[in-house]
Amino acid sequence: MKVSAKQFEQLDKVLHAMLRFDRPADVVLSAFFRENNKLGASDRHLIAETAFACLRHLELLRHLCAPRINTRRLALATLVRIGGSNLRELESVTKEGESEWLASIKGAELPADLAVRSGLPGWVIGMLAEQDEGEVVALGKGLTTAAPLDLRVNSLKMRRDEAVVYLRDSGIECEPTPYSPLGIRLKGKPALSKHPLFVQGAIEVQDEGSQLLGLLTGARRGEMVVDFCAGAGGKTLLLGAQMASTGRLYAFDVSEKRLANLKPRLARSGLSNVHSTLIAHENDTKVKRLAGKADRVLVDAPCSGLGTLRRNPDLKYRQSPESVAELNVKQAAILASAARLVRAGGRLVYATCSLLPAENQNIVEAFLAANPDFSLLPANTLLAEQKIDLDTGDYLSLRPHLHNSDGFFAAVLQRKA
Numbered sequence: 001m002k003v004s005a006k007q008f009e010q011l012d013k014v015l016h017a018m019l020r021f022d023r024p025a026d027v028v029l030s031a032f033f034r035e036n037n038k039l040g041a042s043d044r045h046l047i048a049e050t051a052f053a054c055l056r057h058l059e060l061l062r063h064l065c066a067p068r069i070n071t072r073r074l075a076l077a078t079l080v081r082i083g084g085s086n087l088r089e090l091e092s093v094t095k096e097g098e099s100e101w102l103a104s105i106k107g108a109e110l111p112a113d114l115a116v117r118s119g120l121p122g123w124v125i126g127m128l129a130e131q132d133e134g135e136v137v138a139l140g141k142g143l144t145t146a147a148p149l150d151l152r153v154n155s156l157k158m159r160r161d162e163a164v165v166y167l168r169d170s171g172i173e174c175e176p177t178p179y180s181p182l183g184i185r186l187k188g189k190p191a192l193s194k195h196p197l198f199v200q201g202a203i204e205v206q207d208e209g210s211q212l213l214g215l216l217t218g219a220r221r222g223e224m225v226v227d228f229c230a231g232a233g234g235k236t237l238l239l240g241a242q243m244a245s246t247g248r249l250y251a252f253d254v255s256e257k258r259l260a261n262l263k264p265r266l267a268r269s270g271l272s273n274v275h276s277t278l279i280a281h282e283n284d285t286k287v288k289r290l291a292g293k294a295d296r297v298l299v300d301a302p303c304s305g306l307g308t309l310r311r312n313p314d315l316k317y318r319q320s321p322e323s324v325a326e327l328n329v330k331q332a333a334i335l336a337s338a339a340r341l342v343r344a345g346g347r348l349v350y351a352t353c354s355l356l357p358a359e360n361q362n363i364v365e366a367f368l369a370a371n372p373d374f375s376l377l378p379a380n381t382l383l384a385e386q387k388i389d390l391d392t393g394d395y396l397s398l399r400p401h402l403h404n405s406d407g408f409f410a411a412v413l414q415r416k417a
């Protein structure tokens with residue numbers, strides 16, 4: 001695609017703001033588009049795609065631009081090396097000497113450096129469970145691919161096969177997801193907000209991996225269930241539908257804004273069993289009141305989000321070993337508090353969208369060591385019981401390059417009867 005001088009100037013500005021890493025990249029981009037509201041659709045597309053490609057491949061691009069790393073060179077290198085632009089398409093942008101440099105990096109061999117080959121910064125590589133170089137590269141590559149758009153069918157309103165037919169009849173190419181019995185994967189990224197199925201609450205956007213975490217909770221009709229970190233309710237809605245809108249489902253969160261985003265989704269869903277509850281912290285008295293009463297508690301813990309790098313590639317630079325250590329304290333505290341709600345024989349699910357054992361199995365293992373009245377239920381057996389053909393062992397561990405979902409972790413614990 002031909003790139004104009006004006007488009008390039010704007011791309012350079014966006015990248016400059018994104019690479020400060022002081023705000024999420026999608027927030028930077030939305031703010032830029034608001035301030036520059038005359039930009040056409042193709043300008044926006046070029047700027048957004050190139051800026052995000054730059055974030056995804058930044059390790060490689062920095063290597064190619066070294067020793068003079070600046071946003072101009074990074075943008076040019078992204079267009080040529082990642083976007084496949086040819087030098088003629090960039091002729092209104094390039095300055096003297098740049099064409100030769102771009103020609104030289106187009107097919108340059110990758111160095112042995114693992115960060116460059118995997119696209120993951122050294123601190124992330126050092127904290128991964130994957131230690132084999134080939135596995136790290138495969139994981140890193142998977143994290144640079146585009147995430148598909150997955151839907152979850154609201155079982156209260158429609159069956160999945162009916163939704164697939166309806167979507168196809170309305171011109172949306174899609175297929176059932178391989179693991180979640182509620183999931184539908186779309187071919188492209190069609191706008192859905194006005195689609196009748198969305199408006200009626202028969203479908204919600206939800207990554208297949210996220211659906212599997214909800215399904216592991218195993219909520220049933222008439223139970224008391226707590227979604228401890230409900231956020232905007234992605235998993236709350238699934239749990240509520242699993243409960244066929246019976247029993248009581250508490251959606252806790254410390255963020256008023258996130259719980260407010262749950263409201264319209266709840267209204268569409270037709271659920272009437274959800275009690276959305278703002279808590280001040282994990283030991284709030286509203287939490288303590290439910291001690292020992294819940295059949296099931298889901299802790300979808302705040303985490304580094306590194307499993308979502310396909311969507312949020314800036315997170316690998318916005319998180320750090322220090323921020324992960326801070327999250328670990330929070331994760332352990334939330335899990336300990338949430339566990340108090342579980343009745344004897346009840347189930348506790350600890351989940352994250354992180355790839356790091358420090359946020360996943362280490363938290364669970366420390367919890368189990370301190371709480372001998374809980375034991376681990378094998379996730380593979382629980383999934384098999386739901387006829388889900390997915391075996392990642394005792395823990396659920398999802399990876400983009402293996403499962404085409406975001407990276408997720410879940411452990412299912414049971415309080416002894």
Ligand SMILES: C[S@@+](CC[C@H](N)C(=O)[O-])C[C@H]1O[C@@H](n2cnc3c(N)ncnc32)[C@H](O)[C@@H]1O
Pocket residue numbers: 210228229230231232233234235236252253254255258279281282300301302303334
């Ligand atoms: C991974 S997000 C949850 C996403 C949500 N479950 C979903 O499926 O859309 C983690 C949530 O934990 C919340 N959180 C952070 N600290 C918390 C605490 N101490 N108690 C409860 N929730 C907390 C955050 O506000 C955030 O919404």
